[in-house]
Amino acid sequence: MRTLQNIHLTRIDHGFSLTYENRLILRHTPDAPCLWAGAGVADIEMFRGNFSIKDRLDEKIALTHATVSDQPDGWAIRFTRGDAVSATLDVSADDKGRLTLTLRNDAARHNRLWLRLAANPEDHIYGCGEQFSYFDLRGKPFPLWTSEQGVGRNKQSHVTWLADCKENAGGDYYWTFFPQPTFVSTQKYYCHVDNSCYMNFDFSAPDYHELAFWEDNATLRIECAPTYIILLEKLTALLGRQPALPDWVYDGVTLGIQGGTEVCQQKLDVMRQGGVKVNGIWAQDWSGIRMTSFGKRVMWNWKWNSERYPQLDTRIAQWKREGVQFLSYINPYVASDRDLCEAAARRGYLTKDAQGQDYHVEFGEFYAGVIDLTNPEAYDWYKEVIKKNLIELGCGGWMADFGEYLPTDTHLHNGVSAEIMHNAWPALWAKCNYEALQETGKLGEILFFMRAGYTGSQKYSTMMWAGDQNVDWSLDDGLASVIPAALSLAMSGHGLHHSDIGGYTTLFEMKRSKELLLRWCDFSAFTPMMRTHEGNRPGDNWQFDADRETIAHFARMTTIFTTLKPYIKQAVEQNARTGLPVMRPLFLHYEHEARAYTLKYQYLFGRDLLVAPVYEEGRRDWTLWLPEDNWVNVWTGETCAGGEVTVEAPLGKPPVFYRAHSDWASLFSSLRHI
C-alpha cells in the first residue's frame, strides 16, 4: 500500500484497490475487472432535436490484467488483455487535491471505454444535469446527450405514443436539454468527467457504477466532503457559479406576451390594474414572425422588427422607468432566407457539411444556418449581434433558446468532431451570451435564461428554465417534473431554476386548464423567478388574463413572491458565493433523515421554507413529509415537529412550511395576511 494525498492504492489478488479519503473508488481483479476498451460506430439520427442513438459495437474487451507502477505524482496503471489489447489509467491529484483518473486507449481504432466505479448497494446517486423523471438515479442507466426533452417522456402515456408516431418526439425518462457527466454519491463524494462525448452512466448494478465513454480517453475528478453543502461548494469551485440575479427579478412576474407593442401594453395595463406585480414583458416575437402551415413561428433573424413592434425602443425606456423590463429572444441559428444568415455566410461563419458548403438545418418549412461557435471570429461576431441588437436596444434580458441541435454530421472550424462537440455546445452558447453581458458591464443587470446546458453552464448560464413541459399533470412531463429537474440540477452545481408558468407544449388532446395555470403559479412563487408562457398554441390554453379570478390569483401570488424578496435574494446571493442552490433537496440540511433522500417532489426553498407543490388535478388537500424541526404552516400558523402531515391545500395556498426559529419568521408569518 502507498498513500499520496489521501489516495491509497493497495495491491490485491492480481489486482488492486484504490481508495480516496476512505471511499473505495476502484477495485480490480482479473475476474471482476474495472476497465473495458473497445470500438463502435455511433449511429445517430436527428430530427428536430429528437435523437435516435445506437452504437454499432465492434468490440468491448475486458482488460483483466493490471500492472501498477509508481509515479512521482501518483500511479500509472497499465491494463491489458493478453499481449494484444491495452489501456492506461493515470491516478493522481490535481492542483486542488482532487483525485484525478485519466484513462487512455492505446489502440488507435479503439474509441470506447467503460469504467466501473465501486459502489455500495445502499448508495443513492443524484445529479447528471437536469433529470425530469428521477431524482435518485440509482437503479437505471442515464445516457447523457443534450436533446429535446421529449413530449410525454413515458412510453405508457398516450401523448408520448402520439409524439413518437409523429416525429419520434415522445422521449424517455433520461431525455434532457441539460445532461451532465457529474454525480453526487451518498458516500459524500462527487465525480465529474471532463469530456463532452456521448456517455452512459449506468447506476443499475448493486456494487458498481458503469460509466461508458464514446471516446478514446476520459478524465474523471473526484472530491469528498464531510457534508453535502461543502461538497456542492467544492463542486461549484470546480465548475463555476452563477452570478446573483438582477434586483428586478424579485419584483414580480415576467409576462410572456406576443403580438406587438400595443398587445404588450394592453396586457401589462390589465394586469397592473388588477394588482399584479409585473417585473417584465417577455416577447419572443420581437424579431417578427413567419407564417407556416403549423401556425406562427418566430422569425429567426435577431433584430428588432419595427413593423410588428413599432416604437419598441421608446416604449422599452418608458417601461423601464415604470419598473418593467423588456425581454426578447435569440438562439444560435439564423434563418437561411434572411440577412443575418447571409452576413454570417458571407464571412464564413456557418458550420459546414462534408462538401464544405454551409450546413442548413430543417426546422419545419424553413431552414437555418448554424453559427460556428468554435470559430473565434464567428463567436465574437455573434456576441456583437447580441450586444448591438439586444443590449443596445435596451432589453432587460432574453431567452437564449436552443443549443441542443448541433447535428453530428456538420463540420466545425476547430476540427473537433461534431459528435464530441454536440454536448459542449449549450455551454459555448451560454458563454457567448455571458460574455456579451460581462463585456458591456451588464452582468447582474440583464438576465438571459436557457434550457440547454452542459458542464460550464454553471458559470455561464445566468438562469435556467425547465424547458417545454406539457400543459398537463403528467409526472414525467408536467408540473411535477420541474421539481426533480431543479433538484438534480442543484446537485450538478446549477442553483437557479424556474419554469414556464402553465407549461408550454400544447399538442394532440392537451389544453391548459385554469386549475393547472393557477397551481403552477402557486409553485412558481416559491422559485427564484416567476415567468409565464402562452404555450405553442395560445388559443388552446388558459391564460393569465383569461378572467378576473385568474388575474386576482396572480396579484396575490406575485405579492407573496415580492414579499419574500429579501429572503430569496439572500439565498440567491449565497448560491453565487458558495454554490448552495436556491431550491434544495431536503437532505442538504437534514442529512440524518433517511426519508429526505427519497423525496423528489418537495424541496427546501432557501434554508427555512419547505415547499411541497400540489401536482395532481382536483386536489384540495395534500400530504407531505417534514424532517424533524419546528415547522409552521405558512397559511394557518399551525405548528408541526416533523413526520407525515396532511394539510388543506386550496388554490393559492400551496403546502409551505417555515422554520419557527428562522431569522425570517416574521416575514413568513406576514404571508398569512396577503
Next chain:
Amino acid sequence: MRTLQNIHLTRIDHGFSLTYENRLILRHTPDAPCLWAGAGVADIEMFRGNFSIKDRLDEKIALTHATVSDQPDGWAIRFTRGDAVSATLDVSADDKGRLTLTLRNDAARHNRLWLRLAANPEDHIYGCGEQFSYFDLRGKPFPLWTSEQGVGRNKQSHVTWLADCKENAGGDYYWTFFPQPTFVSTQKYYCHVDNSCYMNFDFSAPDYHELAFWEDNATLRIECAPTYIILLEKLTALLGRQPALPDWVYDGVTLGIQGGTEVCQQKLDVMRQGGVKVNGIWAQDWSGIRMTSFGKRVMWNWKWNSERYPQLDTRIAQWKREGVQFLSYINPYVASDRDLCEAAARRGYLTKDAQGQDYHVEFGEFYAGVIDLTNPEAYDWYKEVIKKNLIELGCGGWMADFGEYLPTDTHLHNGVSAEIMHNAWPALWAKCNYEALQETGKLGEILFFMRAGYTGSQKYSTMMWAGDQNVDWSLDDGLASVIPAALSLAMSGHGLHHSDIGGYTTLFEMKRSKELLLRWCDFSAFTPMMRTHEGNRPGDNWQFDADRETIAHFARMTTIFTTLKPYIKQAVEQNARTGLPVMRPLFLHYEHEARAYTLKYQYLFGRDLLVAPVYEEGRRDWTLWLPEDNWVNVWTGETCAGGEVTVEAPLGKPPVFYRAHSDWASLFSSLRHI
C-alpha cells in the same frame, strides 16, 4: 488454395476466404474479421408469453488473427486475439456433402459468438421461420426466440401501444411463435444452424450477415442448388417433411365452436342446411371451462368433460359417419388445481424451480405445471394422455396449442439450461403429438395443428396455423400478415399453413367486421385448410352464422375449396414428397423475374394458381402483379400475359389467376360457375 468437395479455402492478406460451390461464404482479414467471441448474462423476463430480452454484455472481442491448418476432412481454423482469447472453426463436409462450419469458444466463461457470413448488397434473404411483417429479411436484424407473436406488432399502431401498456404484449416486427435459424439467400444457398439458443440474425449490413449466438458453440450447415425448388428439397431432406393431410381436410371448413354438444349440433345443422361444406367441428372447450374475471377460459385438464359435452362419445361417431370430424384441444401445461397435474406431479413429471419444487406458471387467475418433455418417462406418459384421452375418444384432430412459454428459470430433467431448451420446446411438443399418431397408426387420418414451432417442426408438426391475428386489417397483425407468414415458413421448410378465418385477438377497440370475416374466408379457400375461430371475445365478433348472407358466402367458398380438392391434394402430396410448399413465393417458379423477389402479399397456390388476397377494407378492385405467363382470371375468364393488372374484386371473388396451359385448367374454369 485447397479444394475438398466443392469447398475452396484460399489464404489472403493474413486471413482467408472460404467459398462453397462458387459462393463466397467467409472472408477474414485482421481488419475485417469474421468471428467474435465474448460473454454476456441473459436478462430474460417473461409475462404470459411476452418476453423482454436484454443481454448484459460482458465482452465482445474481435478475433483478428486466423491460423488455418489442413485436416483430413477439411480445415481447422484457430482464431485468436493476441495470446489471451481464442476460438476454433472447423470446416468440413457432412455425410451428404453439406458445408459444415463448427464454432467453438475456447474460454470456459465465453458464452457468446458472432459470425459474419459474406454477402452481396443485392442479395435477398428469406426464412427464419414464420415472419409476419417481412418476407425479404434483408435490412433488419431478426432475433430468434419463440414467444407470443404480439398484439399489433408495430409501435406506430394504437393497438400495439395499448397492449404494451397492459402486459408488454404489443410485440414488434420479429416476434413470432415459430422462429428458426434457417435462411435462404438469393445466392441460392440455404444456411441452417443446429443450435436452439437465443440467436440474432442481422441482415442489415451490405456486405455481411452477422449471426449472433448466445451459446459457446454453433454448427452451421450450408447447401447450394441450381434452383430454389431443388434447394427446398435439399433443405427438407435435412429438416424433415410433413406427411400428407388427411383426406377429410379437403372436404370443407372446420367450424370453431364452443358451448357444448348441442351448440355444436345446432350450428352444424344451420351451416349444412345453408349449403356449407363442413368437414369438422373444432371445440376447444371439450375439457370444460373455468370462469375468471376475464371471462371463460378452457379448463386445462385434458380429458372429455361430459357435463359440458354430454354424449360426446356417441355424437363423435355419428358425426364421423356424416363426414364431420370432431377436433379438440390440448397444450403442454396442466392446470395446477386439477387431477392431471396432480398425477404428473406425483410421478415427478413437472419441471422444477431452483429449489427442486414443481414449477407453476401463472396464466391469469390460475396456475399450471409444465410437463417436462425432456424426461422420457414424462414424455411417454403425456403421449399416453393424448392417445387415451383424445385419440381413443375418437377425435379427428386437435389444436396442439402453446409451446412458446418455457420459462428460462425452470429446471429440466435432461440437465440442459431452459434458456437453451426454450426454442427447442415447440418441436419437442410437436414430436410428442406426432408419435401419438404414429404409434396408433393414425398419421394421415388425424390432424393436429400448431402455432409454435422450431427446427424439427417440419417433420413433426402435421399442420401449422398462423396463431392469433388481430380481428383487423393491420399489415403487421391482421389478415395481410398471414401471407408473409406462410411464405417465410415455406422457405424454412414447412409447407402447410392456414389461419383462423376472421382472426382471433379481440381486445381494446377491436371488433371483427362482417367484411373482414368474408375476405378472410375468401383467402382461406386458397390455402390448404379452412377453419374458423370465434375469437377470444365471440360476442364482439361477426360470426359465420351471423346472417344468411354470411352463411351463403361460406357455402360458396367451401364449394370452391372442395372443388379444388384434387388440385390441392396433389400439391400437398408433392410437399410431403419433396418439400415444395403448397403456398409458394412467386420466385420459386419465376426465378428470372426481379419483381417476384419483392412481393410479400401474393403467392402461388400450388403450381398453377396465383392468389392476391384483398387485405384492405372497403376495396372493390385490387391491383396485383403477374409474372410473364398465360394467365386466366378465375372469375371472368379474361386472359393476361403478365405485368401489373387491376381487377374487380368484390367479396367472394378474391383476385386469383390460373395458368391457361395447366393440366387443371378445366377444373379452374369450372369455378366461375359456382
